[in-house]
Amino acid sequence: MSTLDGSASVDDLQPFNDDWMNKYHGKSQIVVKPKTTQEVSEILKYCNDQGLAVVPQGGNTGLVGGSNPVYDEIILNLGNMAAIRSFDEVSGILQCDAGAILENVDNYLAEKGFIFPLDLGAKGSCQIGGNVATNAGGLRLLRYGSLHGTVLGLEVVLPDGTIYDSMGGLRKDNTGFDLKQLFIGSEGTIGIITGVSILAPKRPTAMNVAVFSLSSYEDVQKVFNETKAGLGEILSAFEFFDKQAYELVKKHMKEGGEAERKVFETEGEFYVLVETGGSNNDHDEEKLQNLLEKLMENELIQDGVLAQDQTQFHSLWKLRELIPESAGKAGSVYKYDLSVPVPKMYSLVEKMRERLSEAGLWKEGGGGRIREVVGYGHIGDGNLHINICADKYDDEIEKVIEPYVYEIVAEERGSISAEHGLGVMKAPYIGYSKSPTSIELMKQVKKMFDPKGILNPYKYVVV
Numbered sequence: 001m002s003t004l005d006g007s008a009s010v011d012d013l014q015p016f017n018d019d020w021m022n023k024y025h026g027k028s029q030i031v032v033k034p035k036t037t038q039e040v041s042e043i044l045k046y047c048n049d050q051g052l053a054v055v056p057q058g059g060n061t062g063l064v065g066g067s068n069p070v071y072d073e074i075i076l077n078l079g080n081m082a083a084i085r086s087f088d089e090v091s092g093i094l095q096c097d098a099g100a101i102l103e104n105v106d107n108y109l110a111e112k113g114f115i116f117p118l119d120l121g122a123k124g125s126c127q128i129g130g131n132v133a134t135n136a137g138g139l140r141l142l143r144y145g146s147l148h149g150t151v152l153g154l155e156v157v158l159p160d161g162t163i164y165d166s167m168g169g170l171r172k173d174n175t176g177f178d179l180k181q182l183f184i185g186s187e188g189t190i191g192i193i194t195g196v197s198i199l200a201p202k203r204p205t206a207m208n209v210a211v212f213s214l215s216s217y218e219d220v221q222k223v224f225n226e227t228k229a230g231l232g233e234i235l236s237a238f239e240f241f242d243k244q245a246y247e248l249v250k251k252h253m254k255e256g257g258e259a260e261r262k263v264f265e266t267e268g269e270f271y272v273l274v275e276t277g278g279s280n281n282d283h284d285e286e287k288l289q290n291l292l293e294k295l296m297e298n299e300l301i302q303d304g305v306l307a308q309d310q311t312q313f314h315s316l317w318k319l320r321e322l323i324p325e326s327a328g329k330a331g332s333v334y335k336y337d338l339s340v341p342v343p344k345m346y347s348l349v350e351k352m353r354e355r356l357s358e359a360g361l362w363k364e365g366g367g368g369r370i371r372e373v374v375g376y377g378h379i380g381d382g383n384l385h386i387n388i389c390a391d392k393y394d395d396e397i398e399k400v401i402e403p404y405v406y407e408i409v410a411e412e413r414g415s416i417s418a419e420h421g422l423g424v425m426k427a428p429y430i431g432y433s434k435s436p437t438s439i440e441l442m443k444q445v446k447k448m449f450d451p452k453g454i455l456n457p458y459k460y461v462v463v
């Protein structure tokens with residue numbers, strides 16, 4: 001087992017104690033980095049016997065303070081367990097360690113003609129175990145479904161050191177409760193995932209992308225319907241972002257030294273990114289071109305750009321993928337990750353702007369303590385992201401935003417956490433999305449798996 005040795009300084013521990021947004025700061029003195037499941041088991045057994053709290057940590061790319069200590073909990077980092085265990089090319093079942101980096105696993109699968117059924121901006125550093133523990137959704141859930149469907153088995157170390165092993169990975173198995181589901185999205189509160197067995201689909205051999213500019217959110221919804229009808233099963237992502245998000249990305253790229261280029265003749269109030277993943281490039285391109293022409297004819301879009309090559313494919317995707325980074329540039333961002341019915345989605349952004357404007361914090365065109373409020377997300381999955389950009393985190397600002405943002409979600413019977421999880425940030429607000437009965441049942445589950453409450457305490461469902 002490797003640990004940071006006794007001479008580690010506070011600075012050495014900082015990347016493990018802090019989150020990448022610099023919002024959550026733990027004070028742990030100990031980081032352990034086991035290399036095997038057996039070592040994880042021994043550590044947990046020891047901690048459970050001694051009543052020591054443990055925070056499981058993957059790539060530490062979360063957005064809700066789920067993978068950092070709140071106080072001085074021991075950090076159990078999975079980074080040294082990154083192996084791909086096996087891949088069965090007939091069934092498409094991949095088995096890997098929890099600490100395997102998403103992008104590495106996807107590259108491995110690409111060589112064999114398969115794709116990892118999850119993709120997200122943090123792919124270069126997030127780990128599969130963390131993805132599963134938070135039930136990450138990402139950019140192509142629309143196409144490949146959620147991890148609740150694609151994960152076929154798990155290896156999990158329970159708080160007392162017991163190893164739960166369902167890595168066999170059967171597609172059909174109706175023998176009793178499907179226990180692995182409890183760990184998917186449990187944010188490391190009832191067990192530490194050490195191994196994942198997942199179904200990888202065949203990788204599309206032709207991928208295309210188009211970005212459209214639109215004048216209203218009404219049109220975004222109409223374009224979504226037309227796109228589903230026009231592209232059918234080759235549709236692999238449908239993302240949207242507003243003008244404010246687009247402006248931030250442009251500014252960020254310019255500051256990063258990229259030459260300014262005109263992407264659209266006519267810029268819009270909204271943008272949608274459509275990706276296709278099929279097996280015949282000419283056929284898919286034609287479908288996308290026909291869609292673009294139809295949308296133009298019907299005046300549903302103002303402009304549209306189709307990627308002509310791989311470079312353009314990536315630069316169009318960048319317009320969407322760079323939003324979180326651009327929003328966070330030189331400041332602090334309040335991030336909300338919400339599910340509401342698609343027709344209601346953008347009204348949440350508008351309500352938030354109104355609220356902040358009434359509080360004197362935000363002004364159209366800039367000048368307030370809130371620099372910008374941007375809306376974007378995975379419209380195909382009904383998942384909205386609101387990013388509120390401020391100079392720094394501030395209690396006064398937070399009180400204006402929360403719990404208001406959760407109240408307006410509850411009015412639509414939505415979810416206060418579509419894909420980022422509850423962590424420490426949203427744990428107190430779970431009641432806005434879940435009934436007292438659900439919460440009580442969750443508390444009982446937590447107590448059953450972790451009676452001493454050592455795993456990731458103060459987060460998720462607090463008992």
Ligand SMILES: O=C(O)CC[C@@H](O)C(=O)O
Binds near residue numbers: 138324377
């Ligand atoms: O930073 C955010 O708010 C969203 C991050 C991620 O879920 C995305 O969709 O880009």
Ligand SMILES: [Zn+2]
Binds near residue numbers: 138419
């Ligand atoms: Zn997202």
